[in-house]
Amino acid sequence: MTGRRRLMGLSWVLILTLLVLAAACQGTATSVPGGSPSHVPRLEILDAVTSRGVGGDYAPLDVTSQFSPTDTFYCALRVTDAEQDTEIVARWYFGDSQIGEATYTTEASGTGYVAFELTNQQPWPEGLYRVEILSAGVMLRAVEFRVAK
Secondary structure, eight states: OOEEOOOOOSSSSSSOOOOOOOOOOOOOOEOTEEEEEEEOOEEEEEEEEEEEEEETOOEEEEEEEOOOOTOEEEEEEEEEEEEEEOOOEEEEEETTEEEEEEEOOOSSSEEEEEEEEEEEEOOOOSSSEEEEEEETTEEEEEEEEEEEE
C-alpha cells in the first residue's frame, strides 16, 4: 500500500494535493495523542469527501462513500485560511488498523483543494474504512467510507 501525493503550482491561491463522505463529519478539533503543538496553524476545512478521482484543480470527481475492492481511494479537502508551510496529514484506517499516511506542506497561503490518494496492489478487504485529517497534531476531520463488492 502506498500513499502518493500530486503537486500543482501555486500563485496566491493554495492548490495542494495528496491522498470521504459527501456529508463529511464536522465538529470541533480534538488533540491527538503525542501532539501538543505550541502553535496551531490557521486552517479550516470547508468540505471533505471521498471520491474515485480528482480533477486538474484537485477538486473531487465521482464523489462516493462506497468503493469496490479494486478502486483507488481519494480524499479531497477544500481548505481556506491555510498558512504557508502548514503540514496537513491524512491517516488511513481499516477498522482500528492504520494502513497508510501521507503528509503535505503548503507552499503558499490561501484557499484551494488538497487531495490525498491511497492505492493497493491487492484488492481491498471489504468493510469500513476512515481517513483522519490532522494538522499540528490536531484532528480536523474524520471521514468514513466502505468497501463492498
